[in-house]
């Protein structure tokens with residue numbers, strides 16, 4: 001077999017969303033730059049994809065806007081940015097390319113997921129989500145102890161949350177709770193836990209991963225979503241152990257090891273189910289020499305088909 005032609009594996013569109021408005025630690029707006037700098041585009045091209053970088057979606061600066069109306073302003077701004085992200089992602093997915101969206105804090109997924117869902121509905125298909133995260137991000141404004149929107153996107157996508165944000169993708173909620181699985185969970189707020197259980201989102205916590213091994217857990221998660229035509233993978237870098245990925249705003253001890261995270265990505269790739277991706281919460285200010293962005297790029301490579309043994313036959 002000869003080397004794949006350029007783009008033989010398909011088309012990938014990169015979109016950056018330098019948004020830090022969903023939480024209060026500064027620096028996560030630099031995530032898209034850090035991941036690009038770590039070589040994402042070249043890595044994907046090396047795997048045989050035709051990659052187009054669509055640049056960044058514009059995000060207002062908190063310094064220039066916040067005066068007077070702190071909370072309400074942020075909420076509206078997150079809504080506006082996510083509507084724009086949603087429209088861009090819908091176009092990309094509708095055109096048959098694989099969207100890779102770079103955050104930004106996890107509130108950007110309101111845009112990414114609603115966009116891929118809109119495209120899949122146009123095609124008469126249903127989308128599920130694999131949410132890889134230390135957190136459930138299933139708070140509502142009432143349940144959240146912090147008020148931070150990045151702790152709410154998964155709940156919001158299932159129709160629970162701020163009125164301004166639940167309808168980003170249109171009239172209906174983007175997701176059914178049973179079409180989402182969480183992997184790597186180890187930090188859930190009290191009320192959030194109740195909401196999550198009531199909604200019926202299936203969460204695989206670190207306990208299951210420790211007890212049964214990442215491979216078994218990932219295969220089960222994949223099986224749960226196998227009735228769906230499309231699957232979005234939302235990858236929060238804080239799912240990894242902070243020793244592997246220190247550059248995140250809300251680190252939690254006891255996370256995925258480097259190899260567990262890779263095996264997760266490799267198994268998901270083998271299953272061939274994922275049709276879109278976002279990579280969120282990379283915060284270069286908190287990072288150590290861009291290590292977290294570099295790990296992010298390596299993990300994307302595993303998800304997109306990099307093999308340890310890949311000599312042409």
Ligand SMILES: NC(=[NH2+])NCCC[C@H](N)C(=O)O
Pocket residue numbers: 105106107135137139144145146147148150151152187188189236238250281
């Ligand atoms: N995407 C994240 N890193 N989310 C962290 C959320 C932390 C906490 N549960 C909160 O709601 O404030």
Ligand SMILES: [Mn+2]
Pocket residue numbers: 106133135137150236
């Ligand atoms: Mn998250």
Ligand SMILES: [Mn+2]
Pocket residue numbers: 133134135236238239250
């Ligand atoms: Mn998280």
